[in-house]
Amino acid sequence: MDGFTRTMERRAALPLEAREHLVVIGNGMAGCRAVEELLARDAGRYRVTIFGAEPHVNYNRIMLSPVLAGEKTFDQIVINDRAWYDDNSIELIVSDPVEAIDRAEKTVTARSGRVVGYDRLLIATGSDPVIIPVPGHTLDGVISFRDMTDVDRMVAAADAGGDAVVIGGGLLGLEAAHGLTLRGMKVTVIHLMPTLMERQLDEAAGWLLRSALEGRGQTIVTGGDTAEIVGETRVEGVRLKDGRLIPASLVVMAVGIRPNVRLAREAGLAVGRGIHVDDHMATSDPAVLAVGECVEHEGQVYGLVAPLWDMCRALADGLTGRHTGYRGSVTSTRLKVSGIDVFSAGDFSGGEGAQDIVLRDASRGVYKRVVVREDRIVGAVLYGDTGDGGWYFDLMRKAEDISAVRDMLIFGQAFALGGGAGDPNAAVAALSDDAEICGCNGVSKGRVVTAITEGAATLDAVRSGCKASASCGSCTGLVESLLAVTLGDDYGGERAVRTMCKCTSFGHDDVRREILAQAMRSIPEVMQRLHWSTPDGCSTCRPALNYYLLCALPGEYDDDQQSRFVNERMHANIQKDGTYSVVPRMWGGVTSPRELRAIADVVEKYDAPLVKVTGGQRLDIFGIRKADLPAVWADLNAAGMVSGHAYGKSLRTVKTCVGSDWCRFGTQDSTGLGIQTERMTWGSWMPHKFKIAVSGCPRNCAEATIKDFGVICVDSGYELHVGGNGGIKVRVTDLLCKVATEAEALHYCAAFIQLYREEARYLERTAPWIERVGLETIRARIVDDAGGRDALAARFHHSQRFSQDDPWAARANGAESEQHRPLSLTEPA
Amino acid sequence: MAAGRWIDVGRVEDIPRRGARTVVIPGGDEIAVFRAGDDAVFALINRCPHKGGPLSQGIVHGHSVACPLHNWNIALATGEAQGPDSGCTPTVEVRITDGRILIAAAATLIEMV
Ligand code: SRM
Ligand SMILES: Cc1cc2nc3c(=O)[nH]c(=O)nc-3n(C[C@H](O)[C@H](O)[C@H](O)COP(=O)(O)OP(=O)(O)OC[C@H]3O[C@@H](n4cnc5c(N)ncnc54)[C@H](O)[C@@H]3O)c2cc1C
Ligand code: SF4
Ligand code: FES
Numbered sequence: 001m002d003g004f005t006r007t008m009e010r011r012a013a014l015p016l017e018a019r020e021h022l023v024v025i026g027n028g029m030a031g032c033r034a035v036e037e038l039l040a041r042d043a044g045r046y047r048v049t050i051f052g053a054e055p056h057v058n059y060n061r062i063m064l065s066p067v068l069a070g071e072k073t074f075d076q077i078v079i080n081d082r083a084w085y086d087d088n089s090i091e092l093i094v095s096d097p098v099e100a101i102d103r104a105e106k107t108v109t110a111r112s113g114r115v116v117g118y119d120r121l122l123i124a125t126g127s128d129p130v131i132i133p134v135p136g137h138t139l140d141g142v143i144s145f146r147d148m149t150d151v152d153r154m155v156a157a158a159d160a161g162g163d164a165v166v167i168g169g170g171l172l173g174l175e176a177a178h179g180l181t182l183r184g185m186k187v188t189v190i191h192l193m194p195t196l197m198e199r200q201l202d203e204a205a206g207w208l209l210r211s212a213l214e215g216r217g218q219t220i221v222t223g224g225d226t227a228e229i230v231g232e233t234r235v236e237g238v239r240l241k242d243g244r245l246i247p248a249s250l251v252v253m254a255v256g257i258r259p260n261v262r263l264a265r266e267a268g269l270a271v272g273r274g275i276h277v278d279d280h281m282a283t284s285d286p287a288v289l290a291v292g293e294c295v296e297h298e299g300q301v302y303g304l305v306a307p308l309w310d311m312c313r314a315l316a317d318g319l320t321g322r323h324t325g326y327r328g329s330v331t332s333t334r335l336k337v338s339g340i341d342v343f344s345a346g347d348f349s350g351g352e353g354a355q356d357i358v359l360r361d362a363s364r365g366v367y368k369r370v371v372v373r374e375d376r377i378v379g380a381v382l383y384g385d386t387g388d389g390g391w392y393f394d395l396m397r398k399a400e401d402i403s404a405v406r407d408m409l410i411f412g413q414a415f416a417l418g419g420g421a422g423d424p425n426a427a428v429a430a431l432s433d434d435a436e437i438c439g440c441n442g443v444s445k446g447r448v449v450t451a452i453t454e455g456a457a458t459l460d461a462v463r464s465g466c467k468a469s470a471s472c473g474s475c476t477g478l479v480e481s482l483l484a485v486t487l488g489d490d491y492g493g494e495r496a497v498r499t500m501c502k503c504t505s506f507g508h509d510d511v512r513r514e515i516l517a518q519a520m521r522s523i524p525e526v527m528q529r530l531h532w533s534t535p536d537g538c539s540t541c542r543p544a545l546n547y548y549l550l551c552a553l554p555g556e557y558d559d560d561q562q563s564r565f566v567n568e569r570m571h572a573n574i575q576k577d578g579t580y581s582v583v584p585r586m587w588g589g590v591t592s593p594r595e596l597r598a599i600a601d602v603v604e605k606y607d608a609p610l611v612k613v614t615g616g617q618r619l620d621i622f623g624i625r626k627a628d629l630p631a632v633w634a635d636l637n638a639a640g641m642v643s644g645h646a647y648g649k650s651l652r653t654v655k656t657c658v659g660s661d662w663c664r665f666g667t668q669d670s671t672g673l674g675i676q677t678e679r680m681t682w683g684s685w686m687p688h689k690f691k692i693a694v695s696g697c698p699r700n701c702a703e704a705t706i707k708d709f710g711v712i713c714v715d716s717g718y719e720l721h722v723g724g725n726g727g728i729k730v731r732v733t734d735l736l737c738k739v740a741t742e743a744e745a746l747h748y749c750a751a752f753i754q755l756y757r758e759e760a761r762y763l764e765r766t767a768p769w770i771e772r773v774g775l776e777t778i779r780a781r782i783v784d785d786a787g788g789r790d791a792l793a794a795r796f797h798h799s800q801r802f803s804q805d806d807p808w809a810a811r812a813n814g815a816e817s818e819q820h821r822p823l824s825l826t827e828p829a
Numbered sequence: 830m831a832a833g834r835w836i837d838v839g840r841v842e843d844i845p846r847r848g849a850r851t852v853v854i855p856g857g858d859e860i861a862v863f864r865a866g867d868d869a870v871f872a873l874i875n876r877c878p879h880k881g882g883p884l885s886q887g888i889v890h891g892h893s894v895a896c897p898l899h900n901w902n903i904a905l906a907t908g909e910a911q912g913p914d915s916g917c918t919p920t921v922e923v924r925i926t927d928g929r930i931l932i933a934a935a936a937t938l939i940e941m942v
Binding site for chain 1: 851930
């Protein structure tokens with residue numbers, strides 16, 4: 001034992017009693033590492049005493065997760081066993097926490113009453129888990145995840161069986177949940193934020209992680225705020241603020257850590273969030289040092305081990321007379337859940353001048369994002385394939401210029417530094433003919449090249465010719481390289497189908513087809529599966545995706561408010577001066593004294609500068625301030641009025657004329673049919689706005705022949721007209737067909753709307769849609785195919801079950817009140 | 830940090846991801862505080878360089894916001910209009926401490942209440 005003999009020699013130099021006495025508080029990772037570093041530099045210089053609150057020798061805390069998961073035993077995670085303390089003449093005092101420091105006397109006093117004097121004191125007390133003080137947090141069965149005792153309690157609880165709730169979906173919480181799942185418990189993770197591990201992961205990686213954990217049987221509740229922990233003496237469950245009760249016999253709180261600074265503060269040392277230390281880990285008292293999670297250096301506190309190693313080196317250098325100094329640490333994180341690879345480093349929020357390089361491979365479940373600023377890597381998030389995490393981290397720490405390998409960077413070290421570096425086309429040209437290009441459809445390079453030489457000169461032609469790049473799109477770049485290599489100058493790079501936007505290589509119809517085929521539910525899922533080239537899309541694709549998801553899986557998809565245009569978020573029309581206009585629904589244009597009175601009251605009460613009859617047969621109140629909207633809605637709701645959706649890509653108005661009840665020419669009850677139609681269709685979201693009108697005779701006072709769906713009543717029934725537009729480019733409707741009864745008119749209306757909802761592209765009104773697909777196609781689907789018509793109408797009614805609740809009512813009752821309130825100002829503490 | 834130079838406007842979580850909230854400055858310009866999808870926080874005067882649209886109400890994507898009035902794209906970090914449009918909205922310095930958002934109280938902007 002080389003180190004040992006060296007230690008013996010040096011110790012011989014100075015008798016133990018004559019050495020300076022170093023007392024260490026905390027037998028954890030930093031405390032013992034500091035002593036190891038010190039021994040390695042000068043083993044004979046200090047006499048060392050270590051106090052530990054725990055009953056154990058020094059063990060590797062980060063490996064508690066594998067112990068919980070049953071992959072390791074405690075013995076396997078011990079870093080320094082008893083022999084190490086003995087061999088180095090270190091006095092270890094376990095299960096006896098230090099309770100006070102007397103800096104004047106230079107002594108510490110432990111719980112047992114033992115008093116020990118020091119020349120140098122090292123505080124390495126780590127952190128305490130944060131316990132949120134909700135009612136019930138002291139119940140039996142509520143624990144944290146910090147030390148071996150916690151692991152023993154979790155293992156015991158798992159042996160007894162039952163359900164567990166883990167509060168906190170960060171690194172620690174997810175590792176706890178993983179271990180408990182492997183030990184047979186049914187685990188629910190409650191996380192306050194919308195994304196798991198949000199401090200380390202962006203939304204895309206967070207979504208992948210969530211899907212993987214759900215696939216392993218865990219229930220993940222994001223946006224979950226704990227109200228209380230219920231139970232008599234033992235925990236029985238957790239109640240969320242939204243009222244949900246989740247049964248549990250074990251609750252693990254893993255919501256964060258707080259530096260353990262009590263001793264230092266009571267001893268009068270300078271303390272902020274952590275114990276203040278300088279570059280040599282000295283506190284405000286030069287005789288007292290501190291390392292680990294309990295310290296604050298240059299305003300930073302750390303919760304990972306890598307910084308401890310750096311700190312301990314600087315500390316030991318300082319104690320042995322070499323003043324190298326600690327300069328802060330850059331950290332990276334990996335999640336220790338077997339089979340799930342997650343890596344995150346640096347700052348992926350980018351900031352000014354930052355650019356994202358994104359690679360997604362849906363078939364392998366891979367997402368990689370490297371953030372580059374001024375040719376330096378500043379952050380990285382990797383999911384599924386984290387092999388290059390170390391390389392990126394290294395480039396980042398050394399701030400190396402990556403411009404030479406930039407094009408290849410995202411493919412990893414082997415690719416970027418090997419083979420056809422610099423030119424993606426050369427790399428593709430070098431592939432063998434049987435190399436697989438498209439994993440989804442199993443298409444080789446040879447087949448793609450054949451398709452191209454046989455005439456497929458564009459990406460879309462290749463897609464339809466040999467199916468390469470036609471499914472997930474991840475090989476689009478490869479196919480385009482092959483086009484370039486094969487056609488040379490003849491390849492213009494054009495695509496026949498316009499892509500949705502610059503974030504994707506797919507057009508609207510392809511995206512919708514894939515959403516349905518793969519039953520996708522959220523925007524991050526679509527972006528991952530379809531290889532979006534940006535981390536979170538743009539203002540063109542996000543609203544479209546939100547609509548496509550809504551249409552495909554009503555009631556099941558996750559609506560993303562932030563992907564909606566302001567009007568749909570505020571449920572009112574924004575005005576040029578930033579105020580809003582409010583239009584309550586007036587069914588079929590018919591109103592009543594009560595409604596009129598309520599509107600008049602609102603106009604006066606909120607000082608609205610204008611109230612006006614709209615071209616849509618209802619009243620518009622202008623100039624309402626954002627902050628007043630909920631109150632205005634409450635007043636209108638009280639008179640029975642709901643949102644008129646004058647702001648939405650949705651059903652707007654159903655205009656009517658007075659019809660047979662009053663008019664001398666009227667043939668049918670056009671007002672009544674209009675009202676029925678509006679009751680059936682209100683609240684529905686559409687690719688664009690949608691207007692309906694019902695006129696009582698061909699004089700057409702309701703202007704039904706310039707509406708998206710228009711009804712002209714005649715003696716023998718109802719003419720149904722579609723595809724009209726009175727807007728920028730006036731288009732007169734086409735006659736779809738004639739029906740005999742009101743019920744049929746309503747049924748055809750529902751079927752037509754659903755066909756439009758499902759097949760028109762986002763922001764395409766019925767008029768251009770019909771011009772694009774042809775009236776005959778629509779007639780074939782709605783008029784000739786009775787079964788198809790019924791199915792369309794049924795899908796429309798199903799989706800209406802989820803959209804016919806007044807969005808104003810919820811806001812009037814206080815929902816999302818923060819949208820209407822500014823932030824408040826305070827002086828920082 | 831001299832007292833009063835920074836003003837605490839709340840927690841990062843008080844702003845929806847890819848959203849914004851406003852700060853009303855007594856006697857001054859309204860400020861829009863944005864939280865991007867990756868949790869980066871930015872602050873700008875809540876006024877589009879085009880025709881004064883309230884940027885806080887736009888769709889936030891990456892580190893840009895699309896103005897709700899005529900869809901100009903404004904870079905959150907610099908306040909500059911992107912693409913074919915030109916113009917610039919003043920930015921406000923922000924820093925995050927302990928998950929709290931502090932905005933610079935430049936004397937011309939904010940006389941602290
Ligand atoms: C309030 C109203 C004008 C009025 O005072 O009468 C109105 C106001 C606006 N119309 Fe309109 N339209 C109004 C009836 C119409 C009509 C008449 C009708 O519906 O019978 C038309 C022609 C019919 C049609 O749509 O085919 C009409 C064609 C448009 C268009 C052009 C649409 C097109 O496809 O070409 C736009 C622009 C757009 O949607 O992109 C538009 C857009 C707008 C917007 C929403 C502009 C905007 O995007 O901010 C205006 C909102 C003003 C505000 O600040 O609230 N408005 N607009 C009418 C509200 C009706 C209602 O009760 O909901
Ligand atoms: C389950 C788990 C998994 C983790 N995984 C990772 C990971 O994958 N990667 C990573 O980088 N980090 C991880 N960490 C964090 C890492 O363990 C810590 O950063 C590291 O342990 C901090 O070291 P420390 O010495 O400052 O504190 P600790 O290791 O906590 O040591 C402090 C010691 O001081 C003792 N003590 C406190 N007060 C007194 C007192 N008054 N008297 C005597 N003794 C006292 C404590 O009992 C404790 O033993 C994980 C942590 C946990 C709990
Ligand atoms: S034109 Fe209009 S108002 Fe006149 S009879 Fe026909 S439906 Fe009635
Ligand atoms: S005011 Fe912002 S784009 Fe016109």
